[in-house]
Amino acid sequence: MNPSNPLFSIIIYAIAFATAYIINLKFKFVNTSGRYENIDGLRGFLALGVFIHHANIWFKYINEGVWKEPNSNLYNQFGQTSVALFFMITSFLFVTKLLDSTNKPYNWNRFFISRIFRLAPMYYFSLFIIIAFVMITSNFKINVGIPEFIMSLFHWFVFTITTTKFINNNPLTVIINANVNWSLPFEWLFYFALPLISLLILKIKPPKFYLIISFGFVALFILVHGLELHHISSFIGGAIAPILIKYSSVKKNVNTVFYSSIIVICVALILFFKTSESIWCKLLIAIIFNIIALGNSMFGLLKSSILKFLGEICYSTYLLHGIILFTTFYFGFGMEASKQFSQIQYCLIIFSITPIVVLVSFLGYKFIEKPFMDLSKKIKI
Template identity: 40%
Template sequence: MFPQKMILTFSIYSILIAFALIFSVLLTNKLVKIEVLDVRYPEIDGLRGYLAFFVFLHHSYIWRFFLQSGEWNEPISNLFNHFGQTTVAFFFVITAFLFTLKLINSKNKEINWSAYISARLYRLFPMYLFSVGIIFFIAGYLTNFKSKVPFSENIVTILSWIFFNVKKGLNINGLEDSFLLNAGITWTLPYEWVFYFLLPLIALFFKIKVNYKIILSFTVVAALIMIINGSSLRHFFPFLGGIIAALVIKKNIFGTVLKQKKYTFLAISLLVCSVYFFDSGRRPIPIIITSIVFIIIASGNSFFGILSSAFSRKFGQITYSIYLLHGILLFVIFYFVIGFEEAKKMTDNEFWSVIALSVFPLIFISQLTFKYIEHPLMELAKVKLKSSSVKS
């Protein structure tokens, strides 16, 4: 009965959490001002922030059961499972969509693959290394900054964490369940990197000329990432959905038809059906539904103006920071602020109240890291990319 009771409590507190989100974004935008960046698909930008927030709720639910049982398991609630799995599927679809479009738009140009990978490094590594630095500090503090395992083992673990290979059993300095420090959220990033390195191979399908050395070297790196991380092929299906979405949008198959409000209702209905009938967002039909809903959004459907609003787009810009930092914040709250024993005693009402109160620090810190870490490096990457284009 506990899960049903918890979901009922969440339903009641969802209004409070929604209010906390709106309040936090509006207040943070006053305290830490950022400009809305110009993008080709503002609706997608607006979508991202909500996706990252759903992942936060997904892990909040998992934390509740972890505090009770000591076991870290996927939610048994369809809704909260989709908050994690369908959201990740959306992220993979978005990645494939945007980079496939870049390929298609570069069909008659020579692609500088080194500059492309360099731009990805500037975009993903700085903020990730910042988050890992926090995790290493916490792990050091919890182990009294003394070596608990052989030096060689620590080096392997540290390098694994730095290069996104974070999973159960990969403990920092012997700290049990180190993945709890960020909820193991970065398991998705190796899949993103595999797709980036497979792009030269994908380019061949669009009859784009690519040097065979680039194809070979990039494909080998992709294969190594998959082997090292024990990648599952099923997680690549959403990328296929994104590629199809890019072809559909580029050929303008539906024109402006999908912008109509009736398709907003269709998209919402499809998502509701996916949650109601499927306990996982990783099954073929939910992935197909995710891809269809994404095509509707990418066609310019803003869900009654919500996704294209300045509010949503500013929220969407800090997605990566929210994604990387929310797990750390949850650990800090339950371990350092409340304490595991006290957190275990919390009622559902108390638990979701804590989650609602944690929304502001999450949004505020994420906006700070976007402004002072992510955005400057994004701009630097653009400058270097333009410079390399001029040279070539």
């Protein structure tokens, strides 16, 4: 077996599901009757997909010293398609909330506070680890001027929205967490663009303050990152289902073997694409997502309590799995020793740390994410 063999991913999923099952036996905290339980289940599958994607990349990085996308279409799409679907989930959830608030005021203060408390705590926890690892691998020496060092910290403190610079001019900065932070500026772009989007939906328009902030953020983002239309299209793809749910009866007819089979066919067709940036690949991803968002449970799989458990902890999985990979191979075995591993030995190591990824993600959710989410609900605004 090698890290590009499909069996590699199947075993990782099996180990993760078994670990989640054991943890969930003792700590049940998933709402099994949620309004969007299929999407909750989908999240769990996607976060593990990103972990599998980076586990494949790490094998090449260890042996060649180059961080680049997998040669395998399957393993590249584990990462790219998963993130595209995460963007679609974000769009679906918040466009749905706007459509539900068409005739009543939308609480923008509550919205932004909830987003800050949702994304920031775990991100800053992971950032603290990244900074610590950067300094350790820099032998605790500051390699740049103090102003430049402080500015690099600032860029990361604001979710790398302004730019992604190496901390302390250390190229390991983006390896430590597998560079997963690249997607967070796009999440914030969507959130800050929402007041402008709401002009097309809400009868009671947002306060001018939020419209000005929204316009300014979007303009800054385009200036720094460009349009990145293939990512923007993911958010557009996620907004289709809420409109269909509100204004049509199509939702009543999709949880059938026929539509589940369409999803399977679309997944198979995606594997013909090297990257999800292709408009045709993105269309296939959007078809998959919208069928699921309209109520298809993929032969009942997405209703699994284990997948929903993994979906609940997926943000911690997303932010922390790269750090666990880095810790294992850089600090644990050492890069030189890791080069000596055979393909099967490497696979066995990944299998052995998969339960750790799930356990650490659970702890991150339980002790960091969930308390801050609960705290945000108590703030009177």
